[in-house]
Amino acid sequence: MSCVLTLNAGSSSIKFGVYNAAPEPDLLAVGLVEKLESATPHLVLHQGSDTTEHTLSEGGHDAAVIAILAAVTPVLAGRKVAAVGHRIVHGGPDHSGPARVTPEMLADLERYVPFAPLHQPHNLSAVRAAMVAFPDAVQVGCFDTAFHRGHPFVNDTFALPRRFYDKGVRRYGFHGLSYDFISGELDRIDPDDHHRRTIVCHLGNGASLCAIRGGRSVGSTMGFSALDGLPMGTRCGQIDPGVVLYLLDQEGMTSSEISGLLYKESGLKGMSGLSNDMRELLASDRAEAAQAVDYFVFRIRREIGAMAAVLGGLDTLVFCGGIGENAGEIRAKVCEGMDWLGILLDRTANETPFSQPGGVVSEGEVTVRVLRTDEERIIARAASAALE
Incomplete structure (x- = not known):
């Protein structure tokens, strides 16, 4: 065999x-x-x-x-x-x-x-x-970029001269294997729903959100690189390009030094001055740790609103990834006060999400689920298919 x-x-x-x-x-x-x-x-x-x-x-x-x-x-x-x-x-x-x-x-x-x-x-x-x-x-x-390749042009481009887009400077999106698996899981769990307006929050050391309609990506918080969007374990997330120019011109940093700063020294680790591990931050009594968590949550909430605008509403919200699957406290903070969008968390279910059918942790109009993602299974399916 x-x-x-x-x-x-x-x-x-x-x-x-x-x-x-x-x-x-x-x-x-x-x-x-x-x-x-x-x-x-x-x-x-x-x-x-x-x-x-x-x-x-x-x-x-x-x-x-x-x-x-x-x-x-x-x-x-x-x-x-x-x-x-x-x-x-x-x-x-x-x-x-x-x-x-x-x-x-x-x-x-x-x-x-x-x-x-x-x-x-x-x-x-x-x-x-x-x-x-x-x-x-x-x-x-x-x-990881393949799942996002069908984006509409407006979700695929930057407001730069067109020659840069033609050279490949565009929004690619990432975590596509995870989103592909979750999209398939949603179809398996409820095949009649088709989850027309879905936001998936892939939250881990790398973090992003994806807007999915009809099983395909129509928007992502990540762009040209895996730096954009949400703050991550050690990556900065969205940043004003003027900050990069400042670091070059006023701080005298080289591009290599700036790359190291933005990729390896920022995010939760940089803001907290403590760790990129969400478990350590939640257990800490340091003000900086709490501030890093608050900023992480704030950005997720903001991007949920943005992705809902891309979709024209929201039917399903999914949490996955190491933080999304295991940190009920983060899910609760993200969903708090989001009833205006139809999100209402079931606090009891949120504490033991994987014991709930389909991972449902909500009691509002929007179905909130916690699902284990499985990028390896997507890869295994593709490898097996190549042998046919």
Whole structure:
């Protein structure tokens, strides 16, 4: 029996999974290597009811991929890895769906490294490592930008001279694999509804909102890069371009220094001066931690209003991602006082959302759900489909 391997390389972690190759793949094992920025990353592998853990001897994405390949070898039990599916954050303007990755495509995707410097280099590095480890396997790229490629022009452009749009300077949107999975889950949960006006809040170390109508993205808070929109763990979110000019001209910072500031030193970590971990911020009694949480919530509420305007109303609001799925306090803060939009949270259900049918945590006109997203399953489906 053939298997597919999924690799989801982020800025500080790599998620991976092993599935039977099938139209709806069966999960055999799933794992995570986290704290890649440290000298001793941690690998966890779950196979059925068994969990194995160990600390790696060195940090970095390359060492993590090697450790993952060693960890999944016993899971394969002699079965062939027929396809490897990869999350690739940026697919540019041309990729609107999964695609077989060739050396030529890899070279082309290098062009988008400046657009997603925290993710794209690691995504492509994982592809190269898998090509070496599994030379006979089909390599399949699944692009976080693909779900948003059908945007109307007004949601796809900036008010710059048209030549920049033609060169690819446009709003791409991200977290598309997560939004694709959630859209499918909504259809599965209530196939007769079609969730005509839906906002999905993907809240984690990276965070964004997406407006979905008829199963397709019509608006996103993220734009040209994964910096825009909501404040994130270490990323600034929306910022006045004049601030960047000020940093260049008055602070004398280089573009590299500004990139490090906006991508790695800002967001919840920068505002709080404490951490990018929402759990630590909620547990802290420091005023700066509370202010960082308040700003995070404020921006989510503001963007919900904006996405509702894009949709012309709201039928469904979904929370997913590490914070969205697990931080009931954040969901409560976001939904408080939003009854003008039809959002009314069921406080009791919000405390134990995954025990509710369909994750429903509301009692108002707008159905509020908490759903576990599964980017790896989207990748596994695409990898399996490439074998047909």
